[in-house]
Amino acid sequence: MSHGAEPLAHSAPTADAEPQTYAEHIGAVVEMARANAEALALFCMDGAGFVETVVDAATYHDLGKLDPANQDGLRAGRHGVLPWDHIDAGVAHLMREGAEGAAWLVRAHHSPGLPCWAEHFVADGRRLRGRRSGTDYEPHDIQTARTDRLLADYLAIHETCLGQQHAPSLRPARHGLATRLKLSCLVDADHTDTAGFDTGRGPPPEAPPPRWRERLEALDWYVAALPSSGNPERDRNRADFYAACRTATLDAPFVACKGPVGLGKTTAVTAFLLRAADAHRLRRLFIVAPYTNVISQAVKRLRDAVTLPGEDPEEVVAEHHHRADFQSVDTRDLAVTWRAPIVVTTAVQFFETLAANAPSRLRKLHALPGSAVFLDEAHAALPTPLWQQNWRWLRELAGHWSCRFVLASGSLARFWEKEAVVAEGKCELPELMPSPLAQRVLRAETRRISYATLGRLADVDKLTDAVLAAPGPHLVILNTVQSAAVVARALAKEAGDRNVMHVSTALCPRDRSAVIAKIATRLGEPDRDWMLVATSCVEAGVDFSFRTAFRERFSAASLIQIGGRVNRHGECEHGGCVFDFVIDSGNGLVLHPAATAPAGVLGRLFKEGAFAADQIDPADLVTRAMDRELREKVQAQGDPLTKAERDRDYPSVAALGRVIDVDTRLVVVDPQLKQALEHRAHLPFRTLLNGSVQLWANKIDALGLSPVHRGHDIFWFPYRYDPGFLGYMAGVLELEDFAERGFAIYD
Template sequence: MLYAHSPKAKDGITAQTYRDHIQAVYAGAVQRAMGASGQTVFASLFNDAVRLAAEFHDLGKLDPLNQAVLSSEGKGRLPINHVDAGTAEMLRRTSSRAAMVAALLIYSHHRGLPDFSELQQNQLRDITVDESLGLTKLRTDRFLDEYVNAHEGETDFPIASSKVSYQSPKNLQLLSRFALSCLVDADHFDTSANYGQAHPSPQVHLRPSERLKQLDRYVASLKSNKEDKRNQLRGKVYASCRSSNVPRGIVACDSPVGSGKTTAVMAHLLQVGRKHKMRRIFVVLPYTNIITQSVDVYRKCLVLAGENPEHVVAAHHHRAEFSDPQSRHLTYLWEAPIVVTTAVQFFETLAAARTGTLRKLHQLAASAVFIDESHAALPASLWPIAWKWLQSFRDEWNCHFVMGSGSLSQFWTLPEFASPPVQIPELIDEAHSQASSEFEAERIHYQSQSEPLDLDQLVDWVDRHSGPRLLIVNTVQSAGYIAMQIKAKTGRRSVEHLSTALAPVHRERTLSRIRSRLDDKSDTDWTLVATSCVEAGVDISFRTGFRERSSLNSLLQTSGRVNRSGEYGAADVWDFQLVFDHRLRKHPAFEDSAEVLGQLFSEDRVALQFCTEAMRREIRRCGMKSDAKLLLEAEEKQQFVEVQSRFKVIDSNTDVAVVLPSLKNRLRANKHVSFQDLQSGSVQIYSNRRADFALSPIVQRPGVFEWTLKYDKFLGYMAGIIDNVELLDGGVAFA
């Protein structure tokens, strides 16, 4: 008997046979590959490469020295690199293009995709030297035929295609990422299932025609007897999006805040999904806090009778990606027909080289994608390469994209972003767009406080304005200190706090309480202190708004949370600056955009029509060309690790830190925890502050940590930071 995985007698798990594992991975990988490649012109190359990689990915485990470990409960690494044999077998099939791609997949299925510049010497082979065993490559070559013979004795697969000539995609880098995703997802799932940690997810299909009818009924039920101007505009926007006949590709939806984009664009995506046989719909949002609201709406309007809402519309709040076998089942996968995720998770998956991150990528093929508030989705320097990816997804992977915003910066018309600059179709006709813009001009007046304010001055100044008040600042740290100061001065009822310092479960409860208070028209003398997580996409409406200076787009987005339906007639949104100290911290990412916003105020050009001009100035100030060029060059040279390293939506790695005591106990006791539970009860902490904040590893689940400082439902993890002021000495702003 030959084995692929060791037994765990204490858990009642026997060793998994090589035959069982290879057959399961082969079946799973092929199924994923065929779903992803569909009718693409390069489907033969893609599918054959995945087939070969799945069949031979663990060939080296058949070495007798490896079998001695796998057949027992011995701990430790396999003495022979088991990846090298499958890679070698593919490389000697030099006449097959699919085998060459498969060699890369096998080489990468644990370590991730490599930088090709590092492969000039070893060409995907293991050239390490063991003191007792010698050069790994030579040992593999010596016994390779024996491995293959043993493999053929254990398996009975269809003969892989012997085609010499394949049609290839223009973007081979994306093909490599997609193919590795299919292999790794099948491999990780079967390994976790073997150890009793993963179970098949329900197969729920998009069913676009049925969901569109359900959406129509939901929207009709929302119509108010009071047909005011805002409701009339929402009805026209919905009808315009639903009936749009723009071709599959990349389109723009420039519609002001409060115009009903959440449901209107979904109607369009369902129409596209029906016409082009899409598998999934993705909604990509700039901030984690918007996810819960959007998911709630979509579950109300898209779930059909008898369906589990969580299986239809999935929420992906923050990174939960693990390669360790003990934690793989906690990895978040894009398996639902409708996935709501953040721009960080979406775009960093496209750029990934790591297997844990890439695992879900194959689900994106044949999808319709709404990138909401696209102006805030990425730093400017990342858009040139991201734009090329979106074009490749459109051209080669049957995808459709809607670029949406209430303050849309048309960056694709700027040569710094798109080469050459392009014009893309508009989803909403010009007449409806103009009517919405006129309403916006009547609804909000933009003001600027000329003098910077310290903490005490800010609290006093904000308190003098009519409430309820919305105060948005640039860092989690500043929000925590301001909320604490208001509470100390005027009591807990006078302030609410909302930022990513709170775990999703507590952000949801806080947002629910905020909505209840806003519904109570007698409850007006209070302030919500928040970060940018509420400036876009959250359906709340305050009397007066305040936004720490950051960018024109952010200021305009904040106005969408003030006087949202014109219920106050006209309302003010204030721009202000802070006097920074150890409590109120400057966010370095906004230095250029804040300077540009100051210029626009002095020129009386703070309005929707100047968004693209603001972006043009920001780019020319920060000189993004060098960063963008390096990324494009790295992608062209297949420097996968370099691209992953440089493509950071948030310029720091983070750890998953669990804050709920009950969740910590379940993880430490090896009890079942779903990825939904992990997302809901944890926060993201910068990895470079792991020691500063005394994060404690949960050894039973490698890669998962415990938050050990103070945490409460008002300030979240900032309660522990503020209690330990010395942690702030490093000068880090918690953004």
């Protein structure tokens, strides 16, 4: 480092720009991290201690950048290299001062994030010291020795830059969710200041104020102006349900709400939570749903309902998922950092953030404490085995971080009552829907839909016969993309191409949206003699109403969920029916590996006559099925996620807590996108996503797909792609047909 030169934190982003000094960066990060922590601390039990730990970490998070070799790298510009890991110095100083909680944050504020406690605190462990990556001891020992030798120099320069001393507080680490929340406060501040310096945009925009009472009044006006559904009984139930939620006096941290389709759960539960947010001075309202199509519908409805005059709807109701569009960088920032008053996001984003150890995933978490949370379609939010640990996190958010929850679904499994699911968290929750109304709605639901099983079908021909014999329009759901394509093709041969539609992830998002729009249009036409073959992508969140459905056996929740796509608005006087069936693999059909256990439970429920009662309670059936599924799984495997969290094994928690654990690759099916990528054109991620599909990594090899660019993980699909029917499965089935028939080459 040059004598007398101002120490740097970041190199200049461009040749004609100035670098960022160490003092500027540390000062800004401390200020923002403190603000994040103080805003959160209003809603936690040990607010003062929380803030102190975050500020200690922010103060020393980049201390190692003051190493003279690192300063030389920073002054060399963006192509310069920092030869020494800059996090070790802050960790060393904080551990020596007894501020272990802050040391964990400094250690984790860059990738790979929060480490495993056992790897660092065994007898010969490194106690958070050394480099961030690598298993060889020698590089860590060299790093540690250099830090120990120069630490006093770093601290002297640090104090000179900031013009003051800072004594860290003597605080041990409080592990689990508390550590993730503290790291979130630090990482958000660090990333925000760094991004502002790199882009020149300055601080992010302020989010609109909550104004909960005004938004509730606007929601009242919106609901009052909704048109009639044409079904007097349904209109009456909707109005009574909204009124019950709007005036409910429940003041519990957790509330359950079971309400079938068409009852207006989104607006009614939102009214209840807006009152709770106003009464408890909460910061945000989260609406969490398992499917992006559910989210998009909810976002549109809420933006229309609760945006006040002069406000930008995107700033009030933020839509956060991988397919969301944003009108500006500012509205995107409000969404991805969860800073808008109302955030609508996926169950994947919500629950994987709770389990995360990576700083980029945890950045937004500090926005959650002090919030009302609506878990919509709660039965489908998580795989059953993940509920035990996630239920602990939710209870901690309610008990220690002032959150309020409503769990809602038309087939809401009361998993919190089952010890096999939630262990020591077993409890009873108050119901949001009054009992007399619930009984009236359940009677109407029993008239609307029934369930039956066809048992085991020998082959696709038998399934085709059953579908064609039932009243239409028909919905046929298969468990795998390939099976859906095989059945769609078989039905098209029997009923004609025009009478069969198909939708699955074999179609890219752009083509899938076009097909779904055509389905909605066709359902409104008088022609009833047609069918839709699909996967579970239409199981929820789409306003479809078929006459009859056929569902390949999976889980009780999946079967009942399909009931929401049949006779949805009660338009069929004699009710609709969902037929369960089992079909063997072979002749192109592929079984879903995750279906075995839940399908076995569902089969036993049918044998026990659970679906033959005069009045079926969907919530009771799904609860019984979930209990049985988890008992069988826990007996066989235990609960590795709970164990990893108890052991403070943060990387394993993040891996085991993944809601969707798939190894897929992005495969381009649009030739124009391929050409643009080959010419290295800059493409917005949404544009790329809309013209691509996701394929399992092993299928990439089996199909012989090549990357668009060598060394990249974006591939090209060279076979036939059918944008209006089978998508990429058109090419896959042609390959399978070709292989089955065999071939010969003649000279």
